[in-house]
Amino acid sequence: MKCKILLVGVAALALAFSTNAQGLMGKLKQKAEQAAEKALEKKAKEKAGVPENEQSSTGDGNSNPGNSGNNSPSNKTGGGLVTAPPDVKENLGEAETAFKANSYGEARYAVQQAMLGVEMEIGNKVLKSLPETVSGLPFDKSADQVTSTGWGWAGLTIQREYQKDDKQLRTMIANNAAWMSAVNMYLSNGGYAQTTGGEQNWKQTKVKGHRAVIEFNESSGYKLSVPLGQTSLIVWEAVNFATEQEVMTAANAFDIDGIIKTLGEK
Amino acid sequence: MKISFILLAAFGISIGLQAQEFDKNLASARTAYTSGNLEDARFAMQQMLNDIDIIVGREMIKLLPAKMDAMAAVTKNDNVTANTGLAGVIVHRDYGTGDKTALIDIMSNSPLVGSINAILSLPFVGNSGDGTQKVVKVQGYKGMLQKNVNTETNQTDFTLQIPLSSTLLTFTVNNSNEADVLRLANTIPVNQIVKLVQ
Numbered sequence: 390m391k392c393k394i395l396l397v398g399v400a401a402l403a404l405a406f407s408t409n410a411q412g413l414m415g416k417l418k419q420k421a422e423q424a425a426e427k428a429l430e431k432k433a434k435e436k437a438g439v440p441e442n443e444q445s446s447t448g449d450g451n452s453n454p455g456n457s458g459n460n461s462p463s464n465k466t467g468g469g470l471v472t473a474p475p476d477v478k479e480n481l482g483e484a485e486t487a488f489k490a491n492s493y494g495e496a497r498y499a500v501q502q503a504m505l506g507v508e509m510e511i512g513n514k515v516l517k518s519l520p521e522t523v524s525g526l527p528f529d530k531s532a533d534q535v536t537s538t539g540w541g542w543a544g545l546t547i548q549r550e551y552q553k554d555d556k557q558l559r560t561m562i563a564n565n566a567a568w569m570s571a572v573n574m575y576l577s578n579g580g581y582a583q584t585t586g587g588e589q590n591w592k593q594t595k596v597k598g599h600r601a602v603i604e605f606n607e608s609s610g611y612k613l614s615v616p617l618g619q620t621s622l623i624v625w626e627a628v629n630f631a632t633e634q635e636v637m638t639a640a641n642a643f644d645i646d647g648i649i650k651t652l653g654e655k
Numbered sequence: 656m657k658i659s660f661i662l663l664a665a666f667g668i669s670i671g672l673q674a675q676e677f678d679k680n681l682a683s684a685r686t687a688y689t690s691g692n693l694e695d696a697r698f699a700m701q702q703m704l705n706d707i708d709i710i711v712g713r714e715m716i717k718l719l720p721a722k723m724d725a726m727a728a729v730t731k732n733d734n735v736t737a738n739t740g741l742a743g744v745i746v747h748r749d750y751g752t753g754d755k756t757a758l759i760d761i762m763s764n765s766p767l768v769g770s771i772n773a774i775l776s777l778p779f780v781g782n783s784g785d786g787t788q789k790v791v792k793v794q795g796y797k798g799m800l801q802k803n804v805n806t807e808t809n810q811t812d813f814t815l816q817i818p819l820s821s822t823l824l825t826f827t828v829n830n831s832n833e834a835d836v837l838r839l840a841n842t843i844p845v846n847q848i849v850k851l852v853q
Contacts, residue, residue: 477696478685481685494820497743501704503700507700511693651694
């Protein structure tokens with residue numbers, strides 16, 4: 390039983406890494422449907438003796454306007470979706486009504502929506518507290534993002550990017566227990582490995598007194614991770630920063646204790 | 656019979672207490688949210704989810720059959736687990752203690768439901784060529800039946816997984832045959848379980 394729960398947990402944690410917003414389940418369903426359609430088409434072609442690279446007469450789901458005989462219009466308008474977070478008080482009211490009516494599925498859904506609303510408010514509060522300029526790099530308002538997958542505790546992420554020319558600092562704050570266990574694995578090591586004649590690509594460090602892990606990769610740059618309390622984490626990805634010290638200076642511009650307090654961590 | 660009655664009564668009392676917990680956590684959530692204490696509001700809501708999950712789990716256990724053929728439910732192993740963080744509630748019941756055993760696991764908000772539904776929609780994939788996997792129907796609901804033959808003991812074990820909206824029902828029977836497995840599966844009140852989680 391415990392193994393089953395662990396396996397399911399691992400599978401679920403793999404899904405929880407996505408920072409997609411409320412459309413996560415919809416996108417998963419869409420992907421599964423697309424995979425199902427492609428597999429079905431392949432099998433049908435095999436049975437009919439049609440070579441795989443030959444286009445089928447019905448065309449595929451994502452039609453190309455250039456295809457002859459395809460009269461489907463391409464979309465040119467639409468106002469997008471309403472992105473206001475769920476109303477917390479309203480959803481708590483709905484949860485109470487559904488619970489009293491023994492409609493537990495509806496009650497659960499309403500509570501999850503209320504939690505989503507609260508998480509979005511927490512996320513926006515944290516986002517507002519982040520600096521607008523770090524090491525001379527201004528923040529990109531269009532890249533600001535608060536995401537909650539609504540799966541209970543896992544999945545609140547807050548993102549902000551700072552950029553000037555080709556120098557970029559991406560900041561992500563996550564309430565995600567899976568990432569925590571990966572970072573804590575580094576931090577719980579008494580020492581760290583050192584390669585003779587090679588390059589150290591990660592090491593333990595501290596940011597404003599908080600234990601952290603810093604990594605370096607030539608193709609992606611620096612990555613600095615700081616666990617915040619029990620279930621949160623802040624990660625900076627620094628692209629085209631000249632030295633480790635520059636990254637540490639940038640990280641020190643953030644009020645880590647303030648973020649911990651806002652997230653309710655200790 | 657007496658023991659079943661006592662167990663049912665115990666479940667009834669505990670559901671009532673859990674409902675009180677839900678009301679208490681709802682009041683805490685409202686107070687915390689109104690005073691701007693978002694983190695406490697979130698925590699209280701998480702507790703509300705746990706309360707709902709436990710009540711749903713206990714209602715589900717009450718619905719499950721008390722026996723399957725000669726296999727009686729091992730009620731001391733009955734388990735309702737909430738607060739898994741990712742899935743909703745996990746309900747577990749064992750049947751039988753000898754050579755022939757069975758178990759039912761029900762997981763609400765299971766992350767596996769999507770992938771199983773995808774397999775069920777592909778008859779070429781859902782039904783394997785070697786007969787170890789096939790798509791079946793139980794009370795109108797499609798399910799994936801997997802067969803596993805133990806080469807040492809020559810026993811055949813079956814696992815039936817039925818996705819019900821976002822809930823996954825898994826029914827495992829050891830040392831059996833397909834006809835018996837499907838017959839026993841049809842004693843599980845699937846429609847009532849669906850109503851509970853909708």
